[in-house]
Structures are given as structure tokens and as C-alpha cells.
Amino acid sequence: MLESVYFDYLRRKIKHRLDKEFLKAEESNNNDLNVSDDGEFDHFIKKNHLSESEITILLTALIPHISPEFFNNIIAEYLPNGGDFPEFGGVKGKNHRGILPTGETVLYILAGKDVEKRSEVAKLFDEDHLFARKSVVYIEQVPVGEPKMSGRLIMDEEYVDLFLSGKISRPKLSSDFPAQLIKTELEWKDLVLQEKTLDEIKEMETWLNYNSKLLDDWEMHGKIKPGYRILFHGPPGTGKTMTACLLGKYTNRDVFRVDLSMVVSKYIGETEKNLSKLFDKAANKDWILFFDEADSIFGKRTNVRDAHDKYANQEVSYLLQRIEAHAGLVILASNMKANIDSSFTRRFNTFVEFEQPGVNERKKLWENYIPESIKAASDLNLNEIAKNYDLSGANIVNSIQFAGLQTLQKNNTSLKMDDLLKGIRKEYKKEGKMLRKT
Template sequence: MTEEGIIYKELEWLNQFINYILPDKAKDESEESDGVENSETISPPAVPPQPVPLADYAALRGKGVYVVDLLFELTFSERLVLALTLAQYVAPEIYQKLIVEKNMKQSLVIGGVNFHHSYQGFIPTIETAIYLLSHCDEGGHVKFSIKLKMLKLFDANSTLINKNIIQLESGEGTLPYTASALKVNPFVLNKILWNESYIPALSSSFPAEKISTHQDWDDMVVNRKTEKQLEEILSWVNQRNAMRSVPAVARKVLPGYRALFYGPSGTGKTLASTLIGKLTGMEVYRVDLSKLVSKYIGETEKNLKQVFDIAEQHEWILFFDEGDAIFGKRSETSSSNDRYANQEVSYLLQRVERFPGTVIVATNFKTNLDKAFLRRFQTLVHFPSPSEETRKMLWERVFNDEIPKDGEFDFKFFAKNFELTGANIVNVLQQAMVLGFEENEGLIGKPQLTRALTRELNKLDKLDTKTERKLIYEYEECC
């Protein structure tokens, strides 16, 4: 059976279930009033229709069919809630009887909301799910005890909510909790419908974006101490599941791994993070702090929760660039703003500590971070400004044999005389290549390289008369 067939069966069961709850009484009554016997009316079943037995899907379990593995995690009631929520995306016609019943009787217990005036469809709520399930358990009579039992399906510890399968979308703040609309998590929806991963767009509600690199580990030039520390992080990521399988270790060691990368801009912190993801087969998401931090009370924590919950579910590596903006030192609480800012930092501390995956925080200045954060990092990796020897390696790697050059260059001269980072040298390559295409048939010659380097030094305020003379005249003489 295909994913499409499985989804169809689940929705067919939902449709039968709604017909069981709301049989076509209107048709029966109209035909009886005309004195005509209704021989075609299908009587509802005496007992609630049952879903397809999980045994029928057993052959596909554990073979990469997401929807099958998901169904095996769910109870009868949870399967019905999932089917009810899923119908709005692929089979909204299933809601027709619920819409008619609600409009005819103005029934509050059926629930259903419409947050957007331009959308005329039906969006199920917690009330809708409870209405169906309560009828199932009590033959059509909603009992208070059953309603309380059904509400447990939507608390923070339930499978559907805790595993972020179903999301609750609240309307106006004055509406009761049970009026929350049911939505399928976009990541889960993509996996159910197409068995594909969903890559969310960067937004205020999801302040993170996927980052990757075409470079390899050999392209990264750092000193041996830094490289050794990065290899330790790789080892943890590769062995994380093995460590969790040892109960004695799992009880004593906090879940996850937290690393701080600190050092000047352009020294390889972001590249190292993306390469760790590339080598371990894990996706790296960079948290955009400009979209994460909100001026509204509670919104920053809400945005953080969204990122951490989804990252935990998909085993992403979270990368916080310029982390001191959010991981900074807590201040004295002299005002309400200070108090809320400190609450955000405290919440972040808790989420980072509980996160079972890898968190990498990058900052230019380690001293700007709160000491409480520093204690929680397993590794502090220093990315220093490159030494002369490292700079020479960077020049050689960036301007390697694959780069179209018009002649040979003395990279030892550049490394000795100009204190540039890897990012600066890449900028020189980009500008020199543009000049090469404009002036030298796509080749980088001495004039192009010299002018590109001059511009980069000028941008960094490192170009004075002495430097320029050294760059132009000494380089021409020696090279």
C-alpha cells in the first residue's frame, strides 16, 4: 500500500465516523412525511466504525514510510484527531455534515472556526475533536468526565502536542482554549503527504534559516588546537546515540552538546559550523537574532520555543551567530524592561540545557557572554586571528590552481605584510576576478590582484602611504 492509499483509508474512516455521529436524518424525515418508504437510506452502524488495523500496515513499518511509523505511535483517539486535522488540507468536503449541523442548530459543541474572513471553509477546533470522540465513547451524550478525558489529548504532555504533530492556533485572546484551531505541523504534513522534508522560510514566526557550504574540511584553515577541538565536536555528534544508550551515563550527563566559537570576524566560525553539519549528515540552521528578539513581552520566548521544538524533532544543529546579542550578561533589574530581558536570557539558558542536540554559539568577544552560559558549554573553541604561517596557507587555498591566474604570486609576501583573515582574502579573490574579466580576459594578473588587495585594505582602514608603497613597489620588485 502506498502513502496515498494509507492517507485515503484514514480519511475514509473519518468520513464514516462523521456519518455515524450525524446520520442523514433530514432525508429520512422528508421522505417519511411524503408517505414514501425509504429503502435506499443506509442506517448508521450500531458501533463506531473502526480504523484500518495497524497490522495491515505492519509490512511497511520501519521502511521509511513516515505516515506508517507515525500511526503506530498513536492511539485510536489520536488517529481520529490527526485524520480530522488532516482533512482540511486534502479533503475539506468531509466537513460538510459538520458545517450543515452547526449552521442549522447553531451548535456550539461542534466548534470550528474561521480566522480569515476571505476563507469560507471549516477549520476544526479542539471542540470539534471532543464532539466526535465524546459521541464515540458515550453513544452521543457528551459527559463532563469524558470531556475532561478528551482534553488530555491536547495538553503539553500528550503525544500529538509534545511531539509537535498537531499545533494549536489561537484566535482572539478572549476565546476559550477549546476554540483553538487544529493544524498539522508543516514538517509533519510534508512527511505525511509526500514523505519529504519541509524547509521553512525565514520569518518572524520561524527565525532560523538553513545554511550549508560547498567547501570541504580541507578547505578550512585553522591552527591545530582549534582543529582538534572541532574534531571532538564531530566525535560527540557521531556518537551521541551510543552515549544515550548507556543508562548510567544518560542519568548523569546533560543531554546535548554545547560549543562556543569565539574570535574575530572572518576567522571561520560559520564555516566550521556548516562543515560539522556536512560531515555528520545533519542540517544546520542559523538563528536570525534580528527576527528572534521581539519588543513584545513573551514573543521572544515563543519564537525560541518554536525553533527549539522543531530542531529537536529533526535533529538539527542550531547555530547562533553573534550570540552575545541574546546570550549577553544579565543586568541589574532596575526597570521592568531589564526584568523581561533577564527572563528571556533565563528561558534561553533552560532550553539550551535541555536541548538533546548540538548548539553552537559564535561571538567575537567571549567576555560579553553571561557566565552562566559559559559554564554550560562543553567546549570553548578559539578562532584567533591567523598567524603569518596560517595566512600563507589561506592565500594558497583561496588562490589555488583552479583559479585562472596570469602568472605566479608570492603568497609568502602577502602573508608577511598584510594581516587579513580568510574572509578578507576571499573578498580579494572576488574583486580580483571581476577586474580580471573586465581587463584581462578572465585571468587574475598582478595589476588586478594588487588593486583588489588595495581596496580590501582601504575598506579595513589598514591602508596608509607606507602600506600602499610596500604593496605596489616592493611587491613589483620582489615578484
């Protein structure tokens, strides 16, 4: 929880400025701040070596989330009969009844009417500043022709949560964020892949663990492209989604699966707008973006026959630009590598092929997923099943689920071969395959 010492500090800072404005008071040095070491706000200040000006900006953006009357009460002391005070900036919200600070508000608090100081404060919102690089706080865009600093001062919701409650709440799937957090309870040992595929996945894990050191300690910023782009390709059910989840789990990163049905729009310009919301939110976050069934938006561009083709190609071009500029890990998953536009594939760092599991992999999958708590019947031969039936990992899990339910329904004490074969037949039928031994 944010300590009251910060409220007092910001209040003194504002009153000092207003005393000079209204009472012609002299400069004072009674605005020092002693940062404690009790909460996330304190840790953020110390970790990033923030100046008092930067701390003031953070507090100004954060205060309306805690104390809606904070600015009104201070202003009322100097304008008891009401009245307008444009120098202070601030706007009214749709629901919020207090003053919502703008860029002009922090200019006034920190620099008053000193033009040179105001210019220095404005630089704290430049793109290369910590606030922009980490998407902590920013000035909302204003209508064309209005001063940039008249936009609302906005703190990212995640930092509001972090500073007020000590933890970050993850974004929820919505029209403003068309992606959903995905997790797995499984471990690396549960991922059964061919050796060459596992080696390529280890390369990605190495990038996730050491890229920041490469950029910072080796000073490689500007010398190598930001981010890492990967194509997972292979048949359904071979472990592409599970791999993405495990990469996140073992590198302490959230994995968000992009819901392409919420991204792709038939209306001109809407797809780009949806993608922009996604990448803007993901900027400077240690997230993994996972585009499943990516063919629908990353597919090959077509010859322009009509306006629809023209704008569809523009969508692909826009997406290409955003992915190239994104500094995080982006994983595209496709059932067929050939379906992906070559302009994307040229820019991938790595291709990872997920092949149908062979006999050895299938046997290991059966052994991994059949619960230890259930005894196998004497006629159950996993060697034979693995050898004779060509199934993906997802098919195997579904077959075990079916057989497990049958076992419970019949009140059997062991998993029988017949129930497992029924589950296998269902999987073959579902995919339109003939049930024949391999």
C-alpha cells in the same frame, strides 16, 4: 500523496459515531484500517507504531488541508436542515469556510460521551506523548476560562507537507520565525583551522552523530542535560559561520542563522515573545541554531539603574532558560569571549577559539581558494604572500575575488601579483589596518 483509504477510514469512523448518536445503531467492528507501505504517512505510522486512535487524530488534523468540505458533508447527512451540533466541536476559520476540527472533535469521534474514554483520548496530547515530543500535532491555546480541548487541532506545517507531498518545506525567515537557512558548497578540506580548533569541532560532530543513541540506547534521559551549547569566539572571517554550515552538511541537519535584528525589540516583552516563537518552532527538530554576533543579546547583564536595565536583564534570563531547555545544538558566535555574560558561559559544553590563521594556514587558504582554472603569473609567490600579510580566511577570499575580476577585465590569461596585492590593500584599508609585512 495521502491515499483515499484513509479518507474512507475516517469517514466510516465519524459516521459510526453519528449513527450511534442519531440512529441508535449498535457497535460495529467495520472500522479496521489496513496500513499500506506507499507513502510518508504510512511510514510514519509504522515507524512510530501508532494506534488507531492516534491515526484518527492525525487524519482529523490533516483532512482540512486536503478536503475543506469533508466534515460539513458528513454532518449535513445527519442534519439536512442545518442546526448546531456542539458535541462534534469544530470552529470556523478566518478564510477557511469548512469546519476546522478542535480537540473536542477527536474526543467525540473516538469516545462519544463516554467520560472515561474521553479522558484517555485527552492523554494523547500530554507533553510526554510522541505528538508533543515531535511537535506533530497539538491543541491551540484557548482564552482563559475556556476548556482546553476547545482549541483548534493543529498539525505542524512541516508534517502537513511531509504527509501530502513527501517532503518537508523548511520555514522561511519571517516575524514568526526570525531565522534563515544557511548552507555551504564547501567541504571539510576547505576549512583551514589550527589543529586544536579542529579537534574541538570533531567533539561536536561526535555529539551530533551519537547523542540520540546515548540517550535512548544507554537510557540517559533525565541523567544528562538536553542539548549542546557551544561558544565560537574569535576575530571576524576566521571560519565560525562556515564551521556551523559544515557541521550541518555532514550530519544531515539544517542550520538556521538567527536574525537578531528581528529578535531584539525595544518594546517590553517583545524580545521574549520573538525568542519563544523561535525555540517553539525549533523544538524536537534536528536543527542547528546559530546565533551570529551574539553579543547583542547574550551580553553581560548590567546593574539595574532604570526600568530598561531591569527588562534587558529579564530578557537575558529568559534566553538562558530557553537555551538550557532546548534539546538541540545551539552555537553562539562572538568576536570576543569576554563580551558574553558569565551566566551563559558557565553553561556551555564547549568553547571553540577561532584564531587568526598563521603562516601555514594562510598559505593553505591561498592554495585552496585560488581557482585551479586560472594560471598563476610567474611573479606570484604564495609563500611570500602568506608570510608577509596577516589576513583572515574571509580577507583572502575577498582579495582573490578582487584580483579575479581585475584579471577578467584586463583579459589577462594569468593571475598577477600586482592585482592580488591591490586586493590585499583593500582588505587592510577596509579594516583600518596599516599595510605592513608581518
